[in-house]
Each structure stands twice: as C-alpha cells, then as structure tokens.
Amino acid sequence: MTEEASMTRTGKRLPLWVMAASFAGLLAFLALIAWGMRLNQTGPIAIGQKAPGFSLTTFDGQTLKTEDYSGKVLVINFWASWCQPCEQEADALEQAWQAYKPGGQVVFLGVDYVDTEPQALAFMKKFGVSYPNGPDLRTAISQMFHTTGVPETYILDQQGKLAYVKKGPFESAGEITTVVDELVK
Amino acid sequence: MPRWHKTGEGLVVGNIGLCDRTDLPQQNTGGILAFTTLALVLILLVMVGIRVVAAQAPTPSDDDVNAVARELYCPVCENIPLDVCPTTACSQWRELIRQMLAQGKSKEQIKQYFVAQYGDRVLAEPPRSGLNWLVYGLPPVIFLGGVYLVYRGLRGASARRPKPASEPAGPPPADNADAYLAQVEEELRRRL
Numbered sequence A: 001m002t003e004e005a006s007m008t009r010t011g012k013r014l015p016l017w018v019m020a021a022s023f024a025g026l027l028a029f030l031a032l033i034a035w036g037m038r039l040n041q042t043g044p045i046a047i048g049q050k051a052p053g054f055s056l057t058t059f060d061g062q063t064l065k066t067e068d069y070s071g072k073v074l075v076i077n078f079w080a081s082w083c084q085p086c087e088q089e090a091d092a093l094e095q096a097w098q099a100y101k102p103g104g105q106v107v108f109l110g111v112d113y114v115d116t117e118p119q120a121l122a123f124m125k126k127f128g129v130s131y132p133n134g135p136d137l138r139t140a141i142s143q144m145f146h147t148t149g150v151p152e153t154y155i156l157d158q159q160g161k162l163a164y165v166k167k168g169p170f171e172s173a174g175e176i177t178t179v180v181d182e183l184v185k
Numbered sequence B: 001m002p003r004w005h006k007t008g009e010g011l012v013v014g015n016i017g018l019c020d021r022t023d024l025p026q027q028n029t030g031g032i033l034a035f036t037t038l039a040l041v042l043i044l045l046v047m048v049g050i051r052v053v054a055a056q057a058p059t060p061s062d063d064d065v066n067a068v069a070r071e072l073y074c075p076v077c078e079n080i081p082l083d084v085c086p087t088t089a090c091s092q093w094r095e096l097i098r099q100m101l102a103q104g105k106s107k108e109q110i111k112q113y114f115v116a117q118y119g120d121r122v123l124a125e126p127p128r129s130g131l132n133w134l135v136y137g138l139p140p141v142i143f144l145g146g147v148y149l150v151y152r153g154l155r156g157a158s159a160r161r162p163k164p165a166s167e168p169a170g171p172p173p174a175d176n177a178d179a180y181l182a183q184v185e186e187e188l189r190r191r192l
Helices: A003-010 A016-041 A084-100 A117-127 A137-145 A173-184 B021-055 B062-069 B088-102 B107-118 B130-160 B174-191
Strands: A055-057 A063-065 A073-079 A106-112 A133-135 A152-156 A162-167 B004-007 B010-013
Touching: A016 B130, A055 A133, A073 A084, A073 A137, A073 A173, A084 A106, A084 A117, A084 A173, A117 A133, A137 B107, A152 A173, A162 A173, B062 B088, B062 B107, B088 B107
Parallel strands: A073 A106, A106 A133
Antiparallel strands: A055 A063, A073 A152, A152 A162, B004 B010
16 A cells, blocks of 8 residues: 555544434533523512422321312422521411411421431421421422522412412411411401 | 239349248249249349440440541532531531441441532532432543544654664765865865
8 A cells, every 4th residue: 555545544533323423422421510500590480470399207207288279279399407597487387277277278298308207207396297297208399489598488389389488487477367368368 | 922012122032021930832832933033033134235335336426426427518519528518417417426436337328318408519529420420420431532643643643753774875986075175175275
C-alpha cells in the first residue's frame, strides 16, 4: 500500500454509526438533565390548584387515602418531633381537631417528616395528638407538596383544591378555625 | 414435706419452727427433698441468668454507631454525613442506629431501613438501580471513548508526519556545494 493511500485511510472521519450513536447519547443525556431541572423547578402548589393525592400509613397501621376524603375539608400538617415550632402549634391543632371531629366535615392528617417513630410517638403522647398521623415514607408526600420545612400546613377544600398554606406554626386554634370555618360554610 | 413461706426477705424453704421427734423421719425426707428442689431451682436460676447475660449484647460503642452513620447522610440538613451532623435530629438517628445494632441488625439492614424511611438521598452512594446506573456507567464509557479518540488522533498524526527517506540523504553534489561555498565567501568578503 502506498504512503498516500495509508494517509487517506487513517485520516478519514469516524464511522457514521459511531457519530450517530454519540450524537444520540449526547441528546439523551441533555434531555435527562432538562427533565431533572424541570422537576426541580416545579414550584409549590398554588392556591386553587388541585393538590396531589397520596396515601398515608398511620403509626397504628391504617392506610388512609386522601381520595377517600373528597367532599371534606382536609388539614394536612407536616411536622417532626425534633422541630421546636411544631411543639408550639401542637396544642392548637389538637384543639381545632377536637372542635371539628364531631361534625365529620373536616379531617386532620399529620405527616411526620423525617423522624424516628419512637420520638414521634413520644411527641404525640406529650401533646395528646389524637388525629391520624403517619410517617412521610421516603419523603414522598413532602416532595409532592414541595414543602420547605416543618411545620407547614396545607388546607384543602371539599374539591381537593389548595385553599390555604401556613408555613410555620399556628399561633392558636382560632387561627385554624378561622380558615376552616370559611371552607365548611 | 417442704413448706414455702413468703417472708419479707423472700422465699424460705424448709420447716419453720420447732418440730417434735415423731416428725423427724418425715422431716429428714422433706429436708432432702427441699434441698434437692432448692439446688435445682438455683441451678435453673444460674442457667437462666447466664442465658440472659449472653442474650444481652454489649451496648454498641460510638465507633460502631459512626461506622454505620458515616455511610448515611442527614435527611434534613443535606450534604452532612450523619456521623458528624450536630443537630438534635441527627442525634436521634444515631441513637436509633445504636438501638438497631444492639438488636443485632446488620449495617445493610440499617441502611435499608433508613432508605425506606427517608429515601435514597440518605445514602452516601446512590443505589445501583434505575437511572442511577448512569452515574456508574457513563464515566467509564466517556473515558473509554476519550481514550479511543486520542488513540485515533495520535495514529492519524503519526501517519501524516512525513516519513524519513529510507536512505539517508547524501551530501549535496560537489558542484552545488562549491557554488554555495563560493557564494558565502563572496558575501563575507564584501562585508569585511
């Protein structure tokens, strides 16, 4: 083989399939990054927007589904035993729950965010929390709601749309009932 | 017959009080029986005690706990390993690890529990499943692709370099050399 022929062979471009595969791989990688960014940039649920449904397995083993509470006002409280402000609002939430419990039009759900079960149960016992509570397994529920910390409370209306968000502790039971009463009317 | 009496100081075995002579043979038999029973009970208690002591594993040390905790991350304060995280929550999780170790759970079981409770983000290394494989698969693939491209580039460069002649070029023809030398000398002469 002549020198010229050798140079022509070694100097030629990559095979077409290699280029196509590389290009496809690059595109797939970029699409993946875009998808991840889109997920991360999805903001919190807006007021009036339909809240995502979820199921909660309570500490006593019941599985509760939000879809089973359609037609009722749903108060979803994210909390943790290690959270000091959660202690401040625990009484207020329990008082409000006791006020609405007989009517059956309002349901309270406690979602225990990244906590240990013994500590969570001790917290509930300390503050006499009696409404259903369960762990936020794999933080799936808090991710759905894009929570930014604890305590946070989301109040959904009878249609499952977000009616009110409280980031931080409620100061009193009255603060809760003021919001819920408007929805129950 | 042995009689068991509950006293303020616990169980006392045997006959209490004075006994008359007519009771003596019966009392001796009863005493032997009581002694045997007492010995058996004591042996039983010692055996149970040994088993209880054996069942109680020593409390895991901080080093044992941290050996697991350093492979986990705080679920709340991200990017901080659990073994060095100073928050109350992390302290609770380390205590949970201690309890689980004391129960005989392995490191993998504890990690699985944490993943089930708090998600994959608590792991120092992402689990080798689903899209996470990209993290492990892409770097070697990209590296190998890069090596291949460099190899091709070097091979192409070496091929494009002009090859030296098979025979070393000899000295220029004598006539040309003389002419060149003459030209150089002429130039030097002019400059000097």
